[in-house]
Amino acid sequence: MISLGVAFGVLLAIGVPVAFAIGLASVVGILALDLRMVAVPTRMFTGIDSFVLLAAPFYIMAGEVMARSGITRRLIRFSMMITRNVPGGTAYACVVSAIMFSGISGTAVGDAAALGQIFIKEMPKEGYRVDYSAAVVVASSMMGPIIPPSVIMIIFSAVTQVSVIELFAAGVIPGFMLAASIAIVIFIQGLKGVLPRPTFKLEPGEGKRLIVDGLLILTLPVVIIRGASSGIFTTTEAGGIACLYAVLLGVFVFKQLTWRDIWETLIATAQISASIYLVLAASEVMSWVMTRGGITDHVREFGALFGGNKVLFLLGIAVALTLIGTFLEPGPAVILFVPLLMPAVKLLGVDPLQFAMVVILTLTLGLITPPVGVCMFVVCRIANINIWQLFAKTWPFFVAETIVIILLCLVPGFSNWLPYVLKN
């Protein structure tokens, strides 16, 4: 067990790609525990041969199609129209766009890349600092995996049997809480200095068109949630329908998507899905080795620390996962730790949906905290700043989002009220 941990730490530190670091550390663990090496391919196979997980590539594809079909630009114009009369309007527009874009994309990186391309270039033109613009984008990108659809929720469901659609529904309220927390930070900063006024101008006749386009785009998340929660189709099928809808919108309504775009989307989907799948497959091996190595006992001891108090347990999990999330991606972290914690969750009577939201939010927050966080890297590259310059502007948002996590720990209703209502 210790050899596995040390090997993993060293491999990650020298820069071995995450999937290989996890895989090779598991091989070390297998050698140390004298287990059968054939478990590596078998566990990898079972790790990704899952119906629930199958939904992930479809949502990745839908997000990619949306980004290329001019939908991102329309959503952003639409948001800017809504917030055009407020000081700091463009910063708020970034938050509003993130809410809408998250309803289509399933990952935080997708949001960070799509919104960053536009806002980090446009906001400085109105007088915002580049690092501040990047911070607003990266904080907003947190909503990507919280507002459904969400790839990380699909992974969570694959390892816990909690229903994907209930997880999707559970994410809606925490997603809006995140949006509110970011908006509050922008508002408070606006009180100190005057935030630039938007220079956004509507072209003649654009307003009506933007509203129609916006409604067409936002139909999609509603169809996904309603269709899947009423059992008309599975969440995986909803992913396929999302792709089809996005392609049809791009080709026939917005007339921007070409065959070449569709082909490039397929390539990009294959690449992104493969890198996620390989990390998950390797995590499955490591999870198996850790169980064989007796980690369950350690986790039980960890669970006993909280003396049966649900809130303390959730807060403890949040602290532990914040540390883990600073260097590990949410996907592998969920696969490695969530199955271990589930027995404690059941024993304490914590609502699995509340637990899921705390875990997913906490781990996602790791994507925007140094030293390792893929959203930060994406945004830093666009803004051409380094991660510490970025974090100097991100930390107020980080604090606000941490408060949201604490609220989720305290009040189960934020997470499980909506799924309950939709079910009945």
Place this chain on the structure above:
Amino acid sequence: MHRAIFGFATGLSRVCEVLAALLVGAAITINLAQVLWRYILNDPLEWSEEVMRYTMVWVAFLAGSAGVFRGEHMAAGMLGNIESALVKRILHYAILVSMLIFSAVLAWWGTRYGFDTGQVSPAAQIPMEIPYLAVGFGGILMVIKLICLLLLPIEMVPQPGGMRPEDIA
């Protein structure tokens, strides 16, 4: 010689990616067909889910092996800001060798385990060798590409995505 190796590995990666992209397209088509057959034709497909799952396993290993050559896999790397050329060289080879060892495990144990079954899948009746061999085959492809990378001088190696040294400095 170096150019030939580079060209070979780039071409091989491209082929893997194109195959993976076609498979993704197939998976989406099957997924939509599944809905169509159930509601419009009232004749639910039995094999579709299984085929999609196996298709994605192949996508993972085909496109994943292409990502190995392009350095596209996510890495953390906390020592990226070291200046010394010697240390950089050592790290470069340490990373590639670590990846090579794991890929070799996949290639060796994956093919042995893949050929070993003689079972067919429950719904679609596909011989299980077909999905299982994705692991071993993917391992072999990764080994080939990693050997190519080891043979190339550092300057010709595509730079890893995820993080550049200057992001962290």
